[in-house]
Amino acid sequence: MEIRRAHGDDVGVVQCLERIGIVQRHMGRRREALSTLDEAVAIASRLGDRLGLANALHATGFIQIELSDFDKAADALSEGITITRNIGWEGGLSTSLRTMGRLKMRLGDHREVEELLQESISTARHIQDRYRLTQALDELGKCFRQQSKLNEAAPLLEEACLLWRELSEEGVSKGIASTLVELKSRQGDWDRVLFWRDHIIAVCRSQKDYWGVANQLERKGEILVKAQRYDEAALHFEAAIVTAKENGYTWRSNRKQLCTIPKVEMKWERRLRLLFDVKKLQRRLPQLVTASLKLPILDCHGQP
DSSP states (O other), X not given: OHHHHHTTOHHHHHHHHHHHHHHHHHTXXXXXXXXXXXXXXXXXXXXXXXXXXXXXXXXXXXXXXXXXXXHHHHHHHHHHHHHHHHHTOHXXXXXXXXXXXXXXXXXXXXXXXXXXXXHHHHHHHHTTOHHHHHHHHHHHHHHHHHTTOHHHHHHHHHHHHHHHHHTTOHHHHHHHHHHHHHHHHXXXXXXXXXXXXXXXXXXXXXXXXXXXXXXHHHHHHHHHHHTTOHHHHHHHHHHHHXXXXXXXXXXXXXXXXXXXXXXXXXXXXXXXXXXXXXXXXXXXXXXXXXXXXXXXXXXXXXXX
């Protein structure tokens, strides 16, 4: 910034001030950040630098939301939205609309939130900006979920979840998948519950979180028991036990889940051949990578 000041590059000074303000905000120095951004706004306004002004106003509005100064936040964001429309900067428009939507969410104005985020989504789709699109989908899905509009929330969150993973934001993707498991359970859509449980398992595996893999395999097994898909449930319980054992964990369930499966419903006459035929087993459970599912099945008295 000092170099740009020395060369009279005021546009560059505005850029630096806006970036410094964002860094200060990340450091928790919000009041100092607002002072820095006020200088950026003043210089950009004097220069007629509408792009720099829009950026500084957006950052200002974002911080004002965090400080719960909603009137000032609305003023800054409204001016920023007007500027981005006028100069045709669709990326900035999508971001500013989403941030305004976040403000309206804090105020409980769900109708306006929906309108703002729908426009943010359509703008991001138009310019094929996947990151801004994913953020807006995520926000709108949460808005609908907050209103218990599960049918509207589900497709938005599903698209956001898959896009976050494509963008290598696997932690965020896993969090949304957990939300979708809960949402689909409430809808009684067990096929989609299983699908999103598999998504979580895949993310845990890619992150080398093998305790998480074992835990999710167990939870999927419990769902399969409820669905009376007992053979598949048994395979998942076994996989949870083996995954934990192979990675040095003591599995808390002590194989009790296997004892709870109604034996009359299970086709055990083919079981030994299945367990030793790894290719066949992996067709049943594509996420499974271990080839050592040869544990004895104990009855409730601890006997094989």
